[in-house]
Amino acid sequence: MSRLARRIGRIALATTLTITTLAAIAITGLSHSGDETASAASLGAPSPGPGAAARDGQFVVAVVLGRSGSDTADVLAPFDVLASSPDFFVYTIAASADPAVVDGGMSVMPTHTFAEVASGAAPTPDLVVVPAVNSPAAPEEAAAREFIVNQYTAGARILGICAGSRLLAASGVLDGLHATSHWSRIAALKASNPEVSWVTGQRYVQDGRVTTTGGVTSGIPGSLKVIADLAGDAEATRVGESIGYPGWKLDAPTAMPVRSFGFEDAAFLLNTAFPWGRPNVAVELRDGVDEIDAAAIFEVYGYSQGATTSALSAKGFVTTGHGLVLKTSTLDGAMPTVVAGELGGAGRPQGFDAAFAQLSRSSSPSVVQSVSKMLEYPIERIEQYAAPLAAQARTPLLLALSLLLAVGVGLLPTVILRRVRRREKARA
DSSP states (O other): OHHHHHHHHHHHHHHHHHHHHHHHHHHHHHHHHHHOOOOOOOOOOOOOOSOSOOOTTOEEEEEEOOSSOBOHHHHHHHHHHHHTSTTEEEEEEESSSSOEEETTTEEEOOSEEHHHHHHTSSOOOSEEEEOOBSOTTSGGGHHHHHHHHHHHHTTOEEEEOTTHHHHHHHHTTTTTSEEOOOTTTHHHHHHHOTTSEEOOSBSEEEETTEEEESSGGGHHHHHHHHHHHHHOHHHHHHHHHHHTOTTOOTTOOOBOOOOOOOGGGHHHHHHHHOOTTOOEEEEEOOTTOOHHHHHHHHHHHHHHTSOEEEEEESSSEEEOTTSOEEEOEEOOTTSOOEETTOTTSTTSOOHHHHHHHHHHTTSOHHHHHHHHHHHTOOOTTOOOOOOOHHHHSHHHHHHHHHHHHHHHHHHHHHHHHHHHHHHHHHHO
16 A cells, blocks of 8 residues: 555656646746847937927827837837828827837837926827837836826827727726727736726727727727727728728728637747747838838737847838837848838738738748737738748747656656665665
């Protein structure tokens, strides 16, 4: 009986050590994935300056930049959509004039500061766009929360993009309202902010002067809805056709499938848990680049967790088509790059269509599908490519090696015990 108990104990110990080791590897990988965002290393990016003044009759839009880091597409896509209409005067705003970090190795140079709006040195916004920020309830975002509350109290409309609803919820603006967010955030938001009526399965939700959108690219239909409300259906239709969001129409239903993580996301989760050996995609930005084109490639690769990205430009900064100044690292002429806005060749669709096609060249179809679900971007019309098997084998190989290591650690006490017993027998 004691022999059986010892055997069960050894099996239990080996199993515990194996599971613990594998979990430790995965946790280390997850932590590494969260921290692996390159920063823009160049210096000397110019301030965008005051720029042109808003014309009479234009709606003034302030796109908030967080101090803790903001989501790239949450900032750039609504900026692109709204600035595409001459009825809107759009600028970025932050707590200070310092470069504001966004995902993908870029920073945005703010046009104005919160203090400039308070003093009258910057135009008071009719609409405040709130993207996802990394630490919405942290002290470093207190100035952003105060600005949002002050503008809302003064009568401004609010457009929350994706998980920007976390910053809105932390500011108290959503209390008593219906709102939505990225599908992966809603369960936590229901627990932390029960005073908000959280809605799932909608591209955007409008309650009074507050519009909130679902995941990432749902901010594009949400922005077009705001254009329709403020500038009219005809202008929203014109801008929407130029943007080309898949399936968008002014009267299209806002309902979409309620999402959740499933077995089909296994490859994406493996990319997240085993980040070692990821390739780096060097993305070159050039003056005049469309803001959605600039954001899409970083967003798609960032959500795939299958590669890191670095933003490069000839001077270390670029000015986009609608006047945003983006700070990047300086281009090394010897480094192969993909050029944002020129993926797949001249005359081909760009933006998220081109970014997903590019991703399919280096990732499995299941990863592409998972990213489309995370970004809420329909990919049925996108031409996909077959990635080389070597490109798809990195994470399965890392998983296999991790399992071997974990099993080895689990068996280590048994191996040591057997060696000790052999030595004892040899001495006897």
